[in-house]
Amino acid sequence: MIVNLKIIIFFPGVIICALTGYFFWLASRPVNIIAVHQEDNFSEILVKNFPFTDKGNINWWLENKDSLKIKYNIPSPSSSGNFYVNFWDFGEGYKEQGKYDRRCFNDMNTLENCIDKNAVFSVENTRNKEIIFTVYDGRYLMKKDGNILKLKDD
Template sequence: MRVKNKKSIVLLTLAGCVLLGYWLWLSLRPVEIIAVHDNGNHSYVLVRSFPSTDNGKINWWLENKSSLKEKYSIPRPSSSGNFTIIFWLFGEGYKETDGYDRLCFDDMPPPLNCIDKEAVFSVNNSKNLGTIFATYDGKYQRQKNGDIVKFTDEFEFK
């Protein structure tokens, strides 16, 4: 094998290890909850370092839903049991309204009471459908037996 080929292989291997290390660092960082805002049975959770995969997001919810209830009193279901929790990336922090595409919170005084809209995950619960998880890549339903099934175009609610 030529020296040039050996150098290329070493360089590609090194680059692959660096990328793998960076991905592991990103995936192992703990989720940081910045704030929780409520609007009836809807809660908005502002986060940093949220899991990037659908499986990671759902597993994070399943592992942390009890502590969210204890620490932040969410979810707050309606009398019928319905609730929605949306997780938003906090990004660059609170901003002034742009009058168009920012999510603003009524429980904070303006002007710095808005964030850029970048939802990363939501959990919805209803009497008829049960628990639905929505991610960037799709929607999932938790079955009565605990299994989590991804929606397809032909999916029918049970």
């Protein structure tokens, strides 16, 4: 009876530890930028391993926005100063248009120039030069003073 009790206690603990370790491994993988497509003030960034949480997405942007500007000239504002940056999960890679809901990139001279639409994060600025983050769980506004507020749904 004691052996059975030890087994009952041991196996759930092993499963919980394994799942926790797997989650931390997934969360700690670096974001991989696969490609960047630019059209006017719209930047489309194809990524793998983007953070899972809203806070993780926003923090990743705040930590990497300067290097994105240096390496890819993103964001690339219009003459009025407005910009829009959209991050897409690269998923299974480029595909032919075929399917109804794919995002295609006209700057590629190939039939396989589309991805399945799976937006993971977007960043844009307002007329007041504040930043809006669109994430899975809603929208956030970063004020000029750096404070971030969750916007209420209309």
